[in-house]
Amino acid sequence: MAFLQPYMLWGMLAIAVPVAIHFWYQKRGKTIEWAAMRWLGEQTTLQHRGMRLHEVWLMIVRCLVVLLLALVLSKPVVGWLNNGGRPEVIHLVQADRLVIDTYRFELEKAQRSGERIYWLGTSPQKAIDLTKMTVPASQPKYLQQNINALSDGGGKDFRLYFRNDDDLEARVYVPGKYQLFPAADSLRKSEVDIFKNKPAFGRVIRVFLDYDDAGERQTVRAALTALREVYGFQFQIEEEKSPGRYEWVFTDRPMARPQPGTVYVVSGNAPQWNAPANVIQLRDTLRMANSELVESGRLPEWLGDLFVKELGLKTANPPLSRSQLNALFEKIPATGAQAEAALRPWLLLILVLLMAAERWLALRKTVRNHG
Known part of the structure; x- marks a missing residue:
């Protein structure tokens, strides 16, 4: 003991x-x-x-x-x-057609054996029919919270199926055994390199600045202006709300009902654990006295990374190697x-x-x- x-x-x-x-x-x-x-x-x-x-x-x-x-x-x-026998096998699958097509044989065999299969998402959902994805497209960044939800107080034998791309960034801790099944698109087209292609994005991006504080509104506008000059982004920046849908909203107010298709950057509010994926939360306000991003001058770079990620303007990085993937995953004892x-x-x-x-x-x- x-x-x-x-x-x-x-x-x-x-x-x-x-x-x-x-x-x-x-x-x-x-x-x-x-x-x-x-x-x-x-x-x-x-x-x-x-x-x-x-x-x-x-x-x-x-x-x-x-x-x-x-x-x-x-x-x-x-x-x-802990169970003295063989741990229960759990298949956690990213809801992506490439992943399913790559490992269809393994998943169908698991279905015939009666092993549990779950779709990867903000929370795991049981997969009934592999031909019908009942959850929206998910990302590997949700692996950790799904594993925590499925571990159920003991060690499991996890089989993890996911796309091998840049969305897998943080270290993942797995209680018990695990096997990795990464899927890479060998035929994917080269993505736009924003460092070589200017303008980085071909159309106008409609942005709404919804701040009570004039200093915070001015700081964000200056950062967007810097992105326009460096990468050639075309922003239509508005400070008064008008009809139509905005693609990006920068605000210091909590989002009660965020609209699909709009990315919200909310600052100066306590992060909410159940916020949807299109709401990006910052605890500090974007002012010189409160934000390390603003004080260090990294706000334009940080916003640029957000635009690159949300607009799909990634540089053409190769999939992670097996050794790189193994370095991202760590087995922890099921006890504790x-x-x-x-x-x-x-x-x-x-x-x-x-x-x-x-x-x-x-x-x-x-x-x-x-x-």
Whole structure:
């Protein structure tokens, strides 16, 4: 057995408290001299001389409550909570036609074997029919949150199917075993290189600046002007709302109902975990005093990366090699926090039962003393 917080085991020393209280209450009576009871008192003293233990079971239960509370706080992890046999196989598939066509044989074999298959998305969805994708196109950047949702407190055998492109950037931690099934488009056309092609984008991009603060509005306008001069982007920048759809909206107001097809850059608000993919959130306002991006002069570069990504103006980078992919994925033990979370409800149940037993014994003692 291992402990995630072993220092909490020092709390077991508190077992001395219920023992001390038990013996203290045994001595709380005060002897009153009374002549008529003199000979009877001497006889009783002779019969009960030495250490006496009253309500031993009550003391033991109280000690067990203290011990178990310290054990719960130390977060124990035991290996037998994990399945001793073969871990469950889970296929996590990016909802992309290239991925499905590349690994159709493996996925159909998994379907016939009754193994679980899920579509990759903002949250995993069970795949019923591989010929019909019931979820919108997803990106490999959602791998981590999908794996966390499917790990279910124990180690699994993950089979990960995804496009091998630039969307896979951050390290991914997988509890248990995993196998990678990357799909690369060998026939894809060379993408536009914004460093060699000017203008980088052939049509006008309609932008709306919706800021209460004039300084923040001026900062964003200056950054867009820099992108226009360097890459030849053609922006139609508006500060008063007019009919029609905007392709980009820069604002400091939370987006309650973002419109599909519009990219929102929201600054100065606490990030919302359930925000849609077309809402880009910044905690700080885009002002010199608040934003590191503005203070360091990196705001135009950061906005340029956003336009490159959202407009599909990526440089023609080759797919990641097998060694690069292996460096992005890391296997972590299935024990730890997940196994501790599986054990915690049982320890808490035993703790509740012990506390109920302690209350029952204490009430029984009170009734007997006053009966």
